[in-house]
Amino acid sequence: MGALEQLIRIARPIPPSGWREIDSDRVLRSLVKNLDGMVFRCALDAEWTVHFVSQGCLALTGYRPEEIVGNRITSCERLTHEDDRAAVRAAIMAAVADGTRYAIEYRIRTRDGVVKWVRERGSGVIDERGERVLEGFIEDVTDQVASQHRLVEAELRFRSIFENSVIGMFQTTADGRYLAANRALAELYGYADPAALISCLRDIAATLYVDPGRRAAFARLIQANGRVIDFESEVFRADGSRIWIAENAHAVHGPDGELLYYEGTVEDITERRNYQARLEHQATHDPLTGLPNRNLLDDRLRQAVALARRSGGRVLLAFVDLDNFKFVNDSLGHAAGDVLLVESARRLRDCLRGGDTVARYGGDEFVLILSDHDKLDSALHALERVKQAIAQPLTVSGQELRIDCSIGVSVYPEDGAELQTLLRHADIAMHHAKQLGKGQFQFYTDVLNTAAHERLALESALRGAIDRGELSVVYQPKVDRDSRPTGFEALVRWASPDFGTVSPARFIPLAEETGTIVPITDFVLRTACREAARWPDAGLSVAVNLSARMFREPQLAARIGAILAEAGLPATRLELEITESALMGDIEQTAETLAAIKALGISIAIDDFGTGYSSLAYLNRLPVDVLKIDRSFVTGCDRGGEDMAIPCAIISLGHSLRMRIVAEGIEVPGQMAMLSAQGCEEFQGYMIARPLSAEAALAFLHGEHRISAEDCV
Structure with missing residues (x-):
């Protein structure tokens, strides 16, 4: 029985009952005949001698079936491309040995010499005589292989382009x-x-x-x-x-x-x-000084105004004109004038903050945009820095120059919202400053001018107040639960011949800003230590407020120790009061400074506790002895309930850290009674006594609690 007949017999289905039998032999013969490729059976010999091959061999190889069967004209071995014969035989024989199917691609040469790529799939089987033969199917895959080759070549070309x-x-x-x-x-x-x-x-x-x-x-x-x-x-x-x-x-x-x-x-x-950045910089900056020019000035002002509008703040626009610049230009030449302009620009940049703008408006005129200066004091300090910076001597062409500047200031939103409006008003104010004698500044708004001049006059008066003997120290008593004196807090007072009695709430912030708080604190400390040494009770202490600025001085502890020695007051009788804000800078430096002070035997108190940036972390790290409850928490505490919540918390916190508690602002007996019941140790306020002169303080210690109004200051 031939291979095809066997295939037909095996594949012939058993027709179901009632169905007309299909001629399976004819169907399978037709399928095999019309396959696009050739079905074959061949021997496992050197030539792959063909026993059967389908009609598809003619289209695939150019040979008719009868020319291939029995190797009459050619054989499968001779059809296989000479370069592929060994690989084909090795792959087929390996599959036969393993009893598995194989699928390989290789080349053949057709009758007319054309090389084709074919894919052969098959397996070794046992024929009807019990011999092992090869049966399979070969199809033309030349186009697919060509496509694959083109794809590989394209990928290689892409890879070459990619890599190179x-x-x-x-x-x-x-x-x-x-x-x-x-x-x-x-x-x-x-x-x-x-x-x-x-x-x-x-x-x-x-x-x-x-x-x-x-x-x-x-x-x-x-x-x-x-x-x-x-x-x-x-x-x-x-x-x-x-x-x-x-x-x-x-x-x-x-x-x-x-x-x-x-x-x-x-x-x-x-x-x-x-390059683009250089072009943009050239378009928006002055080539001589490198400052923003008029083009950029308008944009900067719009940004500052937009920010101020959102925050409800103000923007100051200052028009700065160098006094006598024309004289320098005419006498020393334009090169010297350029040096002066460049140096003035540098000084203006250096004396202002990063968020402010300095622009060259033209010639010897500069424009400053000062943002976030809502307080007049802050603006005045900025303008003073500008004046002082410009007034510094400058050597040009071997000649020392000293020039001043006149400044006119307009304020958004009071004086306008547009650049040109604010510039015009600042220019008017600047010319007014020149008319008044140059070297000064003027606001466009009269109210601000008046306030600025008053503030500057007050600052000037404060700088000489110590030397003129205008400052004095008063003492507010502190008592224990039984109303026995435990000490005093030293407070500074200023009686000015020009301004009268100036409230500490007015001049202390000014002293902090200008730096005069340092000599003022020195004066209070020396005076208080000297007076405390006269008190009859050696157990009484004097408390002095220590400014945050003092912490910047590396020899602060030694300085305080020298003052104590000079006054003859034991360190254990001095208490230094520090606000929470003073502790919030460099915490490591603060801890080191306080430790040095504490080592002298001085007590450390935190004043106005709870109103600043309270932190349990710093309380635990710093050598603090006393917490002072701020008067804002004492007011109304005699009503109990929620009004006692914060005082109770402060007292509990302080005691847990082994600190003494002092209540400020005691005005009625109920407040003292309520806080005493919760464990507060010391009390201070108008109910006990107002701040007293040194003589009145001594009288208070001697039991003369009925103090006249003249003694209270």
């Missing part, structure tokens, strides 16, 4: 990892090779872009448009330096629409960006 391109190229995942990068990109980013780049940049958003948000913007643009074009970003190189790049990229999707990766190119545009 002078432009950086990449493939990245959506979550920010590199899949591929070429050598140009690695060199651009400063890595030894693409592998090092891929290994190091595992999170593009966090490690590549200077602004991590750029990666998200990149993804949003691709999602919206399918691609990004000239996407400019600043990135880090491997050594930490920065460059600017432009990316062109698109998304690659799979057959189901799933995002596979992004791919694109990268170009270094640092030089172009720098």
Whole structure:
């Protein structure tokens, strides 16, 4: 029985009952005849002697079946390309030996010499005589192989372009990892090779872009448009330096629409960006001084006004004119004038804050935009710094110059909202300043002028108050629960011949701002220690408020120790009161300074506790002995309930840290009784006594509690 007959017999189905029998032999013969390829059976010999081959062999090889069967004209071995025969035989015989099917691709030569690629699939079987033969199917795959070869060649060409391109190229995942990068990109980013780049940049958003948000913007643009074009970003190189790049990229999707990766190119545009930046700088900055020019001034003012409008603040615009600049220019020449302008610009920049703007308006005129100066004091300090900076001597062409400046100030929103309006008003104020004698400043608004002059006069008077003997020290008593004196708090008072009795609430902040608080504190400390040494009870202490500015002095403890020695007062009788805000700077330095003071035997108290930046951390770290409950928490505490919540908490906290508690602002017996019941040890306030002169304090200690109004100050 032949192979085909056997195939037909095996494959013939058993027809179901009632169905007309199908001629399976005819169907299978037709199928085999019309297959696009050839079905065969051959021996496992040197020529692969063919026992049976289908009609498809003619189209595939150019030989008719009868010319191949029995190797009459040719054989399967001779049809196989001479370069592939050994590999084909090895693959087939290995499958036969293993009892498995095989599938191989190789070349054949047709009757007319054409080389074709074929795919052969088959297996070794036992024929009807019990011999092992080979049965299989061979089909023409020349076109598919050619397509594969073209694809491989295209991939090789792409790979060559990718690897050898002078432009950086990449493939990245959506979550920010590199899949591929070429050598140009690695060199651009400063890595030894693409592998090092891929290994190091595992999170593009966090490690590549200077602004991590750029990666998200990149993804949003691709999602919206399918691609990004000239996407400019600043990135880090491997050594930490920065460059600017432009990316062109698109998304690659799979057959189901799933995002596979992004791919694109990268170009270094640092030089172009720098050139653009230089052009923009030249368009918006003065070439001589490097300051913003009129073009940028308008934009800066709009920004400052917008911020002030949102916050309800003010913006000061100051018009600065150098006095006698024309004389310098005419006498020493334009080169000397340029040196003066450049140095003046530098001084103006240095004496203002980073958020302020200094612009050159033209000639010897500058414009300042001062933001966040809501308080007049702050603005005046800024203007004073400007005057002092410009007035510093300058050597030009071997000649020392001293010049002043006249300043006119307008204020947003009172004096206008537009640049030209504010400039016009500031210019008017500046000319008014020149008319008054140059070297000064004037506000456009009369009310501000009056307030500014009063404030400057007060500051000037305060600077000489100690030398003129205008300051004095008064003492407010502190008592225990049984109303026995425990000490006094030393307070400074100022009686000015020009301003009368000036409230501490008015001059103490001014002293803090100007730095005169340091000599004032020295005066109070020396006076208080000297007076305390006269008190009859050696157990009484004197408390002196210590300014935050004092903490900047490295020899503060030694200085206080010298004052105690000079007065003959034991350190244990001195208590230094410090506000919470004074503790909130350099906590390490503060702790070190307080420890040095504490080592002398001096007690440390925190004044107005609860009104500043209270922190359990600093209380636990600093050598604090006393907590003073601020008067704002004492008022109304005699009503109990919620009004006692904070005082109770402070007392409990202080006692848990082994601190003594003092209540300020005691005005009625009920307050003292309520706080005493909760464990408060000391009390201070008008109910006990108002601040007393030194003589009245001595009388108080001798039991003369009926103090006249003249003694209370």
